[in-house]
Amino acid sequence: MSISELKRTPLYALHIEQNAQMVPFAGYEMPVQYSMGLKQEHLHTRNHAGLFDISHMGQIKLSGESVAQFLESLVPNRIQDLSHNAQRYTVFTNEQGGIIDDLMVTNAGDHFFIVINAACKENDIKTMQNRLPDNCGLEELTNVALLALQGPEASSVMQRFCPQATELAFMTGGEFTVNGAHCFINRCGYTGEDGFEISIPAEHAENLARNFLDEYEVAFIGLGARDSLRLEAGYCLYGHDIDETTSPIEANLNWVISKSRLNDEPQSYPGIETIRQQSQQGTERLRVGLLSDGKAPIREGESILNEQEENIGTITSGGFSPSVEKPVAMGYINKQYASVGTQVIVKVRDRIQHVKVVALPFVEHRYYKRRT
Amino acid sequence: MSELKYSEDHEWLRVDDDTTVTIGITDFAQKQLGDVVYVELPEIGQEVTKDEDIAVVESVKAASDIKAPISGTVLKINSLLSDEPEKVNTDPTGEGWFMKMKLDDAEEVDQLMDEAGYTAFIGELS
Numbered sequence: 069m070s071i072s073e074l075k076r077t078p079l080y081a082l083h084i085e086q087n088a089q090m091v092p093f094a095g096y097e098m099p100v101q102y103s104m105g106l107k108q109e110h111l112h113t114r115n116h117a118g119l120f121d122i123s124h125m126g127q128i129k130l131s132g133e134s135v136a137q138f139l140e141s142l143v144p145n146r147i148q149d150l151s152h153n154a155q156r157y158t159v160f161t162n163e164q165g166g167i168i169d170d171l172m173v174t175n176a177g178d179h180f181f182i183v184i185n186a187a188c189k190e191n192d193i194k195t196m197q198n199r200l201p202d203n204c205g206l207e208e209l210t211n212v213a214l215l216a217l218q219g220p221e222a223s224s225v226m227q228r229f230c231p232q233a234t235e236l237a238f239m240t241g242g243e244f245t246v247n248g249a250h251c252f253i254n255r256c257g258y259t260g261e262d263g264f265e266i267s268i269p270a271e272h273a274e275n276l277a278r279n280f281l282d283e284y285e286v287a288f289i290g291l292g293a294r295d296s297l298r299l300e301a302g303y304c305l306y307g308h309d310i311d312e313t314t315s316p317i318e319a320n321l322n323w324v325i326s327k328s329r330l331n332d333e334p335q336s337y338p339g340i341e342t343i344r345q346q347s348q349q350g351t352e353r354l355r356v357g358l359l360s361d362g363k364a365p366i367r368e369g370e371s372i373l374n375e376q377e378e379n380i381g382t383i384t385s386g387g388f389s390p391s392v393e394k395p396v397a398m399g400y401i402n403k404q405y406a407s408v409g410t411q412v413i414v415k416v417r418d419r420i421q422h423v424k425v426v427a428l429p430f431v432e433h434r435y436y437k438r439r440t
Numbered sequence: 441m442s443e444l445k446y447s448e449d450h451e452w453l454r455v456d457d458d459t460t461v462t463i464g465i466t467d468f469a470q471k472q473l474g475d476v477v478y479v480e481l482p483e484i485g486q487e488v489t490k491d492e493d494i495a496v497v498e499s500v501k502a503a504s505d506i507k508a509p510i511s512g513t514v515l516k517i518n519s520l521l522s523d524e525p526e527k528v529n530t531d532p533t534g535e536g537w538f539m540k541m542k543l544d545d546a547e548e549v550d551q552l553m554d555e556a557g558y559t560a561f562i563g564e565l566s
Contacts, residue, residue, distance in 0.1 A: 101474070105474055105475055105500075106475060106500045106501065107474075107475035107500050108475075110500075292474075292500065292501065296500065363477075363478045363525075365498045365503070367503070387500065388478065388498065388500055390475075390500070395478075417480065417496060
């Protein structure tokens with residue numbers, strides 16, 4: 069794809085003004101880093117607050133009488149029990165039990181607000197539209213931006229713009245007015261830190277981003293640090309750690325699978341038979357976290373070997389962790405090697421790196437827990 | 441201390457005496473690479489030919505091969521980089537040096553660019 073065919077987000081001009089290095093990503097021209105650089109941007113988010121433009125992601129409004137039931141027919145968790153303002157992480161599955169996309173769903177009262185991956189947008193919309201009942205409607209929100217404000221100081225920044233939003237518990241969301249703009253704000257994120265994702269009309273996005281950036285805690289953070297932050301937090305990146313060939317059980321996303329739906333609920337979803345079988349019998353491979361004793365970063369695509377140097381798996385995401393200060397990775401590994409503490413090998417340019425299977429996340433999640 | 445010479449692959453080279461040189465990567469190169477987290481250096485005694493891959497620099501972004509700007513034998517490597525790879529970013533032509541080599545052919549050094557030539561070269565790239 070040539071650069072001229074790439075789409076731009078409502079914050080494009082601001083990225084250029086802020087000296088972003090722009091790269092093609094999922095059909096968009098996106099900032100990979102700013103002048104601070106990936107490592108400092110990463111650490112800034114862990115220590116203060118980072119502002120991310122994630123407007124490339126798909127934002128969808130689903131409405132109608134049986135909308136909860138409809139959504140539930142596409143995913144392995146329950147949706148019909150999602151209370152007003154509650155948000156849930158889930159996956160769309162295919163008939164083989166593979167993952168078509170991962171998504172966030174919020175019950176917004178008169179509709180469901182969902183956020184999907186940029187690269188999967190078209191296919192997700194087609195998947196939903198193919199099965200959409202007559203009494204439901206699907207609207208892709210195209211004239212909106214999506215900003216993420218993440219980090220331990222995100223809430224004190226939000227306090228100055230929209231104090232009501234700071235009362236949201238983790239994984240809840242709702243409608244708020246920020247700077248005179250009507251926004252949908254979820255308390256969630258992709259960094260393992262406390263934070264917010266703000267869906268805002270395109271014409272107000274740059275103004276709000278500038279206001280956030282004027283706050284002393286906030287720095288603009290690119291996709292590079294977004295990737296290293298999510299890797300440390302143990303989150304999957306679609307197209308790398310999960311895809312159409314990996315099931316949620318193999319991906320160790322058991323919490324997206326409702327046990328009651330596997331046992332006796334009448335409503336099915338694509339791939340339920342495979343997922344039921346895997347849930348009972350286990351799978352040949354599992355997604356695990358891997359921590360290296362060495363210093364050379366372990367990258368996607370490298371083979372995982374046992375001590376006899378036999379192939380036992382593949383790295384799906386990896387890099388140097390700025391917070392742990394060691395190479396960290398995720399990958400799929402044969403079940404017998406998947407328990408925490410197992411020593412394995414990854415060869416980086418023919419040199420053996422000793423690597424240990426570890427529990428995810430690499431960096432403890434620090435979500436906001438509301439005092440009761 | 442003699443002036444630096446530069447390769448088109450963004451290495452610098454300093455002639456220490458008639459037969460030995462110090463090699464590293466340029467400020468331009470470290471900026472392109474981003475934060476360096478790991479440097480893989482050759483073995484002492486390794487014989488290398490000009491343009492052969494002799495080191496790997498891993499930044500937070502990616503791994504990049506470093507080519508030998510001249511032919512020769514590796515005499516010494518900068519062991520400081522094993523604990524402080526960020527020296528490549530903070531002091532690329534000083535504490536961030538990679539290795540010292542014994543020259544095979546002094547004429548190869550003359551073929552490299554001088555400061556003015558390299559400045560013009562990177563000007564064309566940006």
